[in-house]
Amino acid sequence: xxxxxxxxxxxxxxxxxxxxxxxxxxxxxxxxxxxxxxxxxxxxxxxxxxxxxxxxxxxxxxxxxxxxxxxxxxxxxxxxxxxxxxxxxxxxxxxxxxxxxxxxxxxxxxxxxxxxxxxxxxxxxxxxxxxxxxxxxxxxxxxxxxxxxxxxxxxxxxxxxxxxxxxxx
Numbered sequence: 137x138x139x140x141x142x143x144x145x146x147x148x149x150x151x152x153x154x155x156x157x158x159x160x161x162x163x164x165x166x167x168x169x170x171x172x173x174x175x176x177x178x179x180x181x182x183x184x185x186x187x188x189x190x191x192x193x194x195x196x197x198x199x200x201x202x203x204x205x206x207x208x209x210x211x212x213x214x215x216x217x218x219x220x221x222x223x224x225x226x227x228x229x230x231x232x233x234x235x236x237x238x239x240x241x242x243x244x245x246x247x248x249x250x251x252x253x254x255x256x257x258x259x260x261x262x263x264x265x266x267x268x269x270x271x272x273x274x275x276x277x278x279x280x281x282x283x284x285x286x287x288x289x290x291x292x293x294x295x296x297x298x299x300x301x302x303x304x305x
Contacts, residue, residue: 165257165258165275165277166257166258166259166260167257168212168215168216168256168257169212170193170194170196170197170212171191171192171193171209171212171213171216172191172192172193173189173190173191173216173257173259173260174190174191174192174260174261175189175190175259175260175261175262175263176188176189176190176217176255176259176261176262176263177189177262177263177265178262178263178264178265178279179265180239180240180248180250180264180265180266180267180283180285181267181287181288182240182242182246182248182287183237183238183239183240183241183242183248184235184236184237184238184239184240185219185235185236185239185240185250186233186234186235187217187219187222187233187234187235187236188231188232188233189213189216189217189231189232189233189234190230190231191213191230191231191232192230193209193229198229201229206227209227209232210224210227210232213227213232213234214234215256216255216256216257217234217255217256218253218254218255218256219234219236219239219253221236221237221238222234222235222236223235223236223237240285246286246287247284247286247287248266248284248285248286248287249282249283249284250264250266250279250282250283250284250285251282252278252279252280252281252282253278253279254277254278255276255277255278255279256277257277258275258276258277259273259275259276259277260274260275261273261274262274262276262279264279264283266283266285267285267286267287267288268285268286269283269285271283
């Protein structure tokens with residue numbers, strides 16, 4: 137009887153250990169906790185970055201969101217995106233929208249520079265779009281090199297030899 141109970145306890149311990157270790161073996165670079173990132177789209181407008189994230193969450197966590205809210209989901213997404221001043225605009229169980237004010241440096245006259253950026257996990261599909269161009273990346277944890285762009289609706293420079301005061305008269 138004692139040996140049978142001991143063997144049962146050992147089997148139970150092995151089963152529990154495999155349940156704890158299995159998720160670590162199955163970890164993907166595009167996964168953070170219970171979130172698997174599918175794609176990130178960044179739309180640059182003036183100095184602001186509007187960020188749309190598509191993801192999936194483990195089925196077991198969905199019920200917890202309904203009970204306790206989505207604050208942990210928001211915190212994990214902010215950790216993944218790695219922006220200090222991102223503000224959440226919308227979130228659900230498959231996507232979220234964030235806004236980062238002053239994500240790009242302004243050089244005046246509608247000229248902006250969006251710098252290189254590091255994410256905290258690998259993003260399977262990253263798209264960064266400015267008014268002039270779109271840059272796409274796959275399986276990356278960073279937006280390399282930065283990107284210069286012009287704001288939509290920026291004032292046209294004055295013609296050569298004409299002073300700005302003369303134009304306004």
